Amino acid sequence: MGYPTMTFEGQITYSRxxxxxxxxxxxxxxxxxxxxNEMDKNAVGFDIEWKPTFKRGVPPGKVAxxxxxVDTSCQVMHIIHSGIPQSLQLLLESSSILKVGVGIANDAVKFLKDYNVSIKAVEDLxxxxxxxxxxxxxxxGLASLTKKLICxxxxxxxxxxxxxxxxxxLSKEQLQYAATDAFASWYLYRLVLRSLPDIEKLEEVTVDNQSEEQAVSCNNFQTAEPLAASL
Structure with a gap:
């Protein structure tokens, strides 16, 4: 059975x-x-694109x-033409704004190499x-995670x-592709992963519940034994 396609249907703002x-x-x-005031932590879906290379020994292009x-709004910035203005650098270097995405640590390394801007507060989905x-x-991957978590x-x-x-x-197809990826990261973090319990905590709860059940079983056995002896 094929899954429905995830597409971003919110507002896309293109800047160059x-x-x-x-x-x-x-x-x-x-x-x-x-x-x-609505969120316990400011978080944005984050992604980057660059021109690939198909020749051996030729490095890929700069982040383009x-x-x-954020929510139903996506900013697609064509920074290969604009460079990094002050407000964008402030946003990227802010430790109070969480940037979420798959493989985002590697993206941050490439961004530092290409633009000498250190992206802080990143969360790899x-x-x-x-x-x-x-x-x-x-x-x-982002696609496999999307399929796993929201079908x-x-x-x-x-x-x-x-x-x-x-x-x-950028073409309409490129804008839609770029926006959908960033939205998927934001959606999976904000509305799915963030609310799930950690496996370790879940295992602790399971162990505690098993201990309680065992204690109840032992207590029942202890109260049942004198009754049987008196018959």
């Missing part, structure tokens, strides 16, 4: 100049400030696109899933995934 990206980053900061998603799910630890498929068409992210203007 320094002024536009600055405005987009300020909008994210403003949204998080307004929501800080940065996606940040693959690692978090291994704390929450009963399976043995595995290297989750939806996250499409990864190669013609989009491996497209030219350094192009002058």
């Amino acid at each position: 100049t320094a002024v536009e990206v600055e405005k987009a980053a300020m909008e994210v900061l403003k949204t998080l400030e307004a929501k800080k 696109v940065l996606q940040i998603c 693959s690692c978090l899933a291994n704390q929450k799910l009963t399976e043995h630890s595995k290297n989750w 939806k498929q996250l499409l990864k068409p190669k013609k989009i995934q491996c497209s030219n992210w350094e192009t002058n203007y």
